[in-house]
Every structure is written in C-alpha cells, then in structure tokens.
Amino acid sequence: PKTRLLVLNSPSNPTGGVVPPDEFERILAICKKHNVWLMGDECYSHFTYEPHKPYSIASAAGSKENVIIIGSVSKTFAMTGWRIGYTLGPEALIQALIKLQSQSTSNATSIAQYAALEAMRGPMETVPVMLAEYAKRRKRIVEGLRAIPGVTCEWPGGAFYAFPNISAHLSSAPGKPALAKTCTEISKMLLEKVQVAVVPGEAFGAPGYLRLSYATSIERIDEGLRRLKRFFSRAEAAS
Template sequence: MKVASEAGRLKREGVDVVDFGAGEPDFPTPDNIKRAAVKALDENFTKYTAVDGIVDLKKAICDRHQSDFGTSYAPNECVVTVGGKHVIFNLMQVLVNPGDEVIIPVPYWVTYKDVVNYAGGKCVFVNTDESQGFALTASMIERHITPKTKVVMVNSPSNPSGAVLDDEEFRKIYQVTSKRGIWLITDECYCHFLYGGKPYSVAAEPGAKDTVIVAGSLSKTYAMTGWRIGFGLAPKAVIDGIIKLQSHMTSNPTSIAQKAAVEALRGPQESVQEMLAEYTRRRAFVIDRLRKIPGFSVQEPKGAFYAYPNAGQAMKSLGIGSALELAERLLKEAHVAVVPGEAFGTDEHIRISYATSIAELERGLDRIHRFVQSA
C-alpha cells in the first residue's frame, strides 16, 4: 500500500509510472455480479443484515467450498467478513493470547506479522527453501513447535512467492498440528489461481474441521477487491467469538455486496477460468523476461499472480544494499513500482504483480532491464 501511494503521488505529478505493486486483478468485476448488486439496490436491500452475513450467502459459501474441495460446512460454521484481511485479523484476536506463538512460513503475506503482533502474539518464522521453489514441509513446521504454539498459518498459493504446497505435505502439516491441538489456518485467497494440478483444501481431510480454519476471500477470485467480502470456515465456537467481536466493530459486511457475492458464488464460474488463462499467458511472459535480466533469478510461480525474483546478484553489481533500496531506485529512476522483499521477510527479492496487461508488463520489464544494465 505504501508503494502504491508513492507511485500514485508520482503519477499525480505527471510521471508515467508502470505499477507492478498492486495485488489486485486488473479485470473488471463480471457483469452478472454487478447486476446482482444493482438489483439489491433497486429492491432496497440497504439495511443492516445479521452481523455474520445473510444466511443465503453463508449457504452459498459452504456450497461452493463443498463443490470445489469436498468439504461439508454448515452455515453456523461460517462467518462473512469485510474482506479476507478482516477474517485473519478477527481470527488472531479470537485465538491468540499474549505470549502465544504463531508459526509463519517465510516469505509471508505482509499482514500476518502485524495482526499477530497486534493480538500480543509472537511470530515464529520458518524459512523455506528458495532453490526448491520456496517449498514448505511438515518437518520444517514441526521443528518450530513449542508448548506455546497456538496457530500455524499457511498460505497456498502463496503471496508473494506463488509457491503451492504439495497436497501430501499439507496433509502431514495437518497431522502435525491436529495431534497437538494447534490451530491450522489455511489462507485460500488465491486457491482458484493454480497453474496445473487440482484444487485442494486441507479442510477436506477427515476430522480436519476440528482444528483447521479456512480464511477465504472473494476479492481475487471474482475481481471484487473493492467490494470487501471475505469469510471464515471454522468450528462454531470460533465463529461465535468472531461474531461477538464483529458485532462491536464493523457489524455486517455491506448488504448489497453480500447479494453480489451470492451471485458470484452461485452464478457462472467461467470468468474465473478466463482470468486464469490470461494469468497463465502473463506468467510465461514475465518469467521469460525476468530470466533475461542479468543478476536476476526467478522460481516459476505455481499459483497466484506474482513473480518473486531474487535480485541479489544484480544488487551486488549495482552496489545496492537492500531490496528496499532497489525498489526505491526502480521507482525514482526507472519509474516502475515493485514491492521490496523486506515486506515479506526476505531481503534480496522484489515482488512483481502480473495482474496487469502484457503491454504494461513489457513496458515495465524493459525499464527494469535497462536500469540493471545501465547502472
């Protein structure tokens, strides 16, 4: 968000900035979803709803999760929140007491660290192996478990690395956490954007519903970032805790956005496949171009829509000491906005979002290439 605001400032000053910072689809929200919101307005569906969302939406969330992943949640095990970020914040407030430890694989989505800290918890970071595509394994998690471990947070496909956890390893992580009564939160924000392989949710494992919690979002799947609809699937006691908190904080998510979300989940799903096909094309383009930049190396993302190149060698040749400095110089001198790896817990990477057109990708990658070569 900081990068986006600095890039926005430069743009307002008339600078032609190529923006690879934003983690949001450039596609418009599909028409059927927009029409459902207009209909809700026309029908004056503009009042308070239940704090945890309308029952129709909760059923639609449970049904879609069942048909996509084979889970079996009931509406009282579901809460609708103001975006996926909100459910993660609420979960940390409800589950984490001061001093509790939360295991977070690195690189991580920037918000996890701050919401754990805000809840008084302690982040325990687990480094993954970049040469293995940032692979996470159950034994890496197991080595970091202590009597204070309360939650293990997993995000697959990952923002920022695009890594996808192997199903078997995910199952093992579940076994490691469940036998110790540790909560396993699976952030499925990018679950529909997989480049190959079948969608998988660890919540579908037999018995998993007791200790596994799904944090979900419609933001990326349906290009609905501004509508702010997310959800949690969890044991009823956890859901009830979130409802208590939410009832004094946001109350319900916006009524008309909830109606739009029902249409998103129950209506035609072709738009999701169309977006995935376009991301697939862009991924190939970006990875090919990044691999041609001297001193850059990059793992191929297996999901989501980010490339996370390691620019360590290039930084060395350029005399640049940190990814933050590289990002600052790219913005100021090459007019390309990227997110520095420090935001995600690593210091030699930059994150490039390819949720933008091939033409923009070409322009931006040309600039990065020239910057690296000319400096």
C-alpha cells in the same frame, strides 16, 4: 509449545508457492498432535497452474475439529473494491469470531454481501478464462525477468506474483560495487528512475527479492520488463 495457530497461505503471496496436498495433510497431522489450529488462507486457491490443482485442507479426513478456512471474493471474482471475505470453521469458533468482529468493524454493506453471494453461487465460468490469461502473463513475466542480468526467478505455482531474486545486485565483487544495500533501496530507485513500482522482499521477511504483480495487461508487463532490463543493464555496465 505456546503455538496455538499455524497459517498456511497457498498459493502464496508473495512467492506464488503451492503446498502439495500430501504435505498439507502431514502438517495437519502435526497440528492435531499438538492441539494447534491450522488456518488455510485460500484467497488464491482457484489460481493454480499445471501441474498443481486447487486444494482445500478442509477436504482432508478429520480436518473439521481444528481447521479454519479463510477466503475472499477479491481475487477469484475480481471484486477487490467490494471488501468481502469469509471464514469457515467449527460453529463455536465462528460464533466467537462474530462477537469479536461485530464490535470491531461496522460490517460490509448489504449490497456487497449480496453481490458476493451471487458471485459464489454463480457458474464461475469466468474463472478458467481468467486463469488462462494469468498463465500467459506468468510466462511472459518470468521469461522476461530471467533475461535481465543478475536476476533469477522461479516459476510461481499459483496466484499472480513473480518473486525474482536480485541479490546479485546487492553484493559487491572485485571491480563490481553493489547497486544498493537492500531491496528497499532498489525499489525506491526503480520508482524514481524508471517509474516501476515493486514491493521489496524485506516487507515479507525475504531480503534479496522483489515482488511483482502480473495482474495487469501484457502490454504493461512488457513495458515494465523493458524498463527493468534497462535499469539493471545500466547498473551492470556502470560496474
């Protein structure tokens, strides 16, 4: 009863999960019934893989009164270092946010703001090219992770993260001691032993998982997979 805002990140960081439009609209109906704001985090909205399509809850009928959309140019236009984001919502809410934000930060530079406007007003012809490349990397990393002993991985529906389950390496079995107690420990071991950087699932409230980004070259993905396979295969052999 005290809930005032629900945030939905779709496609999701860290899982790559995508909320289907019909489910989004059911959630919106519940939010409206209970007078709860619904915030759609659309930072990865243009990076969705078949059969999913980009979708904004702001396009649903009756969404204008209690929907807030947040986005960024960091992902869609590869402008990470420019630090530009945006918010869409009812005018009264936006005016209140401006009062708060203007007293909290020194604001983005005018150069970055004009660059972001140019990117958003442009033809966006580079976006499908980027998406096609991400799709290739997605296939490579998921198939590679699934080939590693004790690792499972679902296909991400969007964004550019794989979220493999490594819980088999955290549980003990007869004659097979656990590799570690937490994914945080395994993340440190991966960094120290094979120089692979991952984010432990505990950082997202999801123990048993690791987050890997495939926003890098195929060559680096392949090398990372080789190192991961070597690490986990040796762990299997040692047990």
